[in-house]
Amino acid sequence: MKQSHFIGLGAHCQFTEMAVVNSRGEVVRRQRCPTTIPALAELLGTVPRPCAVALGEGPLADWLWRDLAPRVEQFAACDPRRNGLIAKDSDEDGPIDAAQLAQLLRGGYLRAVHHPEALGRAVFRQWVLLYRGRVRQRAQEANRVMAYLRRYGIFARERAFRDPGDRPGLAGRLPPEPLAAAHLQVLWQSYDPAAAQVRQLRQRLTRQAAQEDVTRRWQELPGIGWARAASPFVFPDAPRRFPSKAALWKYLGAGLERRHSGPGPARVRVVRRSNRVLKGVIVGAAQRAIGQGANPFAERYRRWLKAGVPPGPARRNVARALAAAVWGMWKSGRAYHPEWVGAGAAAAAARGGPPWAGPGA
Numbered sequence: 148m149k150q151s152h153f154i155g156l157g158a159h160c161q162f163t164e165m166a167v168v169n170s171r172g173e174v175v176r177r178q179r180c181p182t183t184i185p186a187l188a189e190l191l192g193t194v195p196r197p198c199a200v201a202l203g204e205g206p207l208a209d210w211l212w213r214d215l216a217p218r219v220e221q222f223a224a225c226d227p228r229r230n231g232l233i234a235k236d237s238d239e240d241g242p243i244d245a246a247q248l249a250q251l252l253r254g255g256y257l258r259a260v261h262h263p264e265a266l267g268r269a270v271f272r273q274w275v276l277l278y279r280g281r282v283r284q285r286a287q288e289a290n291r292v293m294a295y296l297r298r299y300g301i302f303a304r305e306r307a308f309r310d311p312g313d314r315p316g317l318a319g320r321l322p323p324e325p326l327a328a329a330h331l332q333v334l335w336q337s338y339d340p341a342a343a344q345v346r347q348l349r350q351r352l353t354r355q356a357a358q359e360d361v362t363r364r365w366q367e368l369p370g371i372g373w374a375r376a377a378s379p380f381v382f383p384d385a386p387r388r389f390p391s392k393a394a395l396w397k398y399l400g401a402g403l404e405r406r407h408s409g410p411g412p413a414r415v416r417v418v419r420r421s422n423r424v425l426k427g428v429i430v431g432a433a434q435r436a437i438g439q440g441a442n443p444f445a446e447r448y449r450r451w452l453k454a455g456v457p458p459g460p461a462r463r464n465v466a467r468a469l470a471a472a473v474w475g476m477w478k479s480g481r482a483y484h485p486e487w488v489g490a491g492a493a494a495a496a497a498r499g500g501p502p503w504a505g506p507g508a
Contacts, residue, residue, distance in 0.1 A: 150221065152198040154191070155248030158182055158207045166245035167194055168253055174246050182207070184214045191218055201252040203227045203244070204260045209269055212262050223252070223259035263384045271355055272381040278348040278374065279424060285341040292334045299327070308335070309342065352377055364476055367483040369444055370436030370469065378428040379473055386477040392467075395474050400426030401466045417463070433466040443488035444468055 150170070157164040160182060167176040176194075180186045191200065199221035202208055208224040216222035225248070251257050263269045289305040296303050301320050308314050314335065321327045353373040356362040362376040389395040396402030400421030407413040436444040444465050451461035468488060476483060 150197050150199045150253075152194050152196075153249045153253040154194060154198055154200045154219075155245035155250075155252065156187075156200060156202045156211075157245040157248070158202060158205070158211060160207075163187060164245045165190060166249050167198075168246070168249040170253070172250065172253060174249070177246070184211075187211070187215060188218055191215065196220065199223070199252055201225055201248040201257055203248065208260070209262050213266065213269075223257060224262060225251075225257040226260050261384060261388060263381070268381060268384060271377070272384075274348070274352060274355070275377050275381050276424070278345070278352050279378075281341065281344045281348055285338070285345050288334070288338040288341045292331070292338055295331060295334055308338075311335075311339075349374060356380070361477050361480075364482055365473060368432075368436075368469065368472060368476075369439050369442040370432035370434070371473070375428050375432050378425055379470075379477075382422055382425050386474055389474070392471050392474065395470055396467050398422055398425070399429050399466070399470055401429060401463055401470060429466045429470050430462070432469055433462050436469065437462065437465060443485050447488070 152170070152175075153168045155166045155168070162179050163182045165176075165178050165180070166174055169175050178190065180190050191198075197220040200215070200219050200223070202211060202222070202224045204224045204226050212222060212224050248257070263272065292308060293303060293305070296317065299321055301317060303317060308317055318328050318331055321331065356373045356377045359380060362373070362380050365371050365376040365379075366373070383389070383395075383398070389398065393402055397404070397418045398421060400418060400423070402418050403415050404418050405413045405415055433444070436442055437448045439445060447468065448461050448465050451464055452458065456464070472483065472488065475481075
């Protein structure tokens with residue numbers, strides 16, 4: 148359906164700026180309204196149909212997209228980093244941003260950011276982000292404890308003080324100064340709540356992930372646990388989003404891109420813009436699969452090392468293979484078969500294997 152009007156929204160906590168552009172590129176209307184669903188729905192209802200709406204991605208985007216998208220023919224939350232006109236413009240006030248969004252939407256230059264259609268999936272995604280944030284917080288508190296102990300020549304890992312029963316031995320190695328032991332007790336008082344929250348969040352995350360068929364099947368893959376399985380389930384949200392494994396790998400931060408200028412040589416590098424959460428998940432899963440040893444991914448890693456591939460690229464190759472297996476199992480609905488990874492992939496494909504079974508998997 149050809150759109151007759153294009154709307155750009157600049158949403159703020161208290162108000163939203165709207166700019167309307169017609170099919171000829173003329174700004175025909177500017178208006179401000181409170182950032183509430185009734186006010187915005189009424190405002191959008193006054194624009195002639197059919198119309199398309201663009202909104203900058205941000206904390207308000209999922210809420211506005213979920214409630215306003217059914218009211219118009221097209222609604223896209225776009226990534227502001229990809230919007231060169233807005234990013235490079237010196238004037239950053241709301242009306243100009245809204246008008247530029249509308250013009251870019253009209254020209255087809257915006258790329259929509261994916262939002263889960265199911266509210267439960269969106270809520271689960273926020274829980275996964277909360278869990279990973281608390282994991283980072285616990286790691287920071289543990290690093291503070293370890294750094295303090297090193298000041299007195301005490302070298303300990305987190306597992307040495309994770310159990311409160313093991314702590315008196317560490318505290319006894321401190322100098323006989325009351326403040327030294329008191330300092331360590333304060334650090335542990337910050338570490339313990341963070342560690343307790345991580346345990347509670349992981350239990351709830353595990354229960355939620357266990358309700359999904361695909362995450363249960365992913366448990367069969369080496370290096371994939373419940374916490375790691377939840378991330379590829381809630382972030383890509385749908386396996387059909389990616390037309391190929393190469394597109395999936397770039398989204399995960401494990402793919403390669405070629406860059407060249409004029410007749411100069413082409414340079415190949417790892418993509419820099421990616422989903423950082425999923426990049427950490429898939430690389431961590433690859434590292435764990437390699438450490439487990441007896442699985443096809445670890446065997447391929449050893450073969451790459453023998454072929455002269457450095458450890459970093461070899462580990463990234465394992466991450467790609469794991470990502471391809473996860474993606475293929477999700478698309479096909481099948482279980483994990485070790486013989487479909489690596490050398491046996493071509494034979495498995497000939498026997499009717501899944502679409503991810505191939506030389507590059």
